[in-house]
Amino acid sequence: MAGAGPSATITYVALEDYPSFRVWGMNDDDVASVTVNGIPYPLNAGTAAYDAKVVWGLSPGPDRIIFSNGNFTGANSNIAGNYSCQNIQLAATGVSTVTITSLNGAGWGFAGASFNCPVLTSIASEEKKHPQIRVTPTPFS
Numbered sequence: 001m002a003g004a005g006p007s008a009t010i011t012y013v014a015l016e017d018y019p020s021f022r023v024w025g026m027n028d029d030d031v032a033s034v035t036v037n038g039i040p041y042p043l044n045a046g047t048a049a050y051d052a053k054v055v056w057g058l059s060p061g062p063d064r065i066i067f068s069n070g071n072f073t074g075a076n077s078n079i080a081g082n083y084s085c086q087n088i089q090l091a092a093t094g095v096s097t098v099t100i101t102s103l104n105g106a107g108w109g110f111a112g113a114s115f116n117c118p119v120l121t122s123i124a125s126e127e128k129k130h131p132q133i134r135v136t137p138t139p140f141s
Helices: 125-130
Strands: 008-017 020-024 031-036 048-050 067-070 071-074 084-090 095-104 109-114
Touching: 020 095, 031 084, 084 109
Parallel strands: none
Antiparallel strands: 008 095, 020 084, 020 109, 031 071, 031 095, 048 084, 067 071
C-alpha cells in the first residue's frame, strides 16, 4: 500500500474475538489506521498490541511498528529501509470486519490475517468415549 487511501478489509465468517493481522516493511513515513465493524478503532497500548518483529536478512534500524495518534507507523527511517513484519492484535470482541487503511507512505504491505480456531474436542475425551483409540506419541502438550 502506498499513499493515502488504499485499504484492505478482513471479513470474518463468524464473529472473531481478538483478531490479528500482519504488516511488513513499514518505515516512519508509512502510517495506517484501523476500523473495526466500520467504526474507527484508535490504536494504543490499551486497545491493541504488537508482537516481536520478524526480520528477513539484514534490516537496518529498529524494524518495528509503533502506535502514534491512534494509528500505526513504522519506526525505521524511510531512507534506511525495512525488511521486517509484525502482527498486530486488537483487544476487540465480536468483530465481523477489520479494515486497514493507508494514510501516508511510500509503500508497505498488509500480509494477512489470523483467526482463532476453537478446539471442539480433545484426545482425552475421545479416548473415554472410544477406548480403542490411542494416539502415540501424543501430539499435544
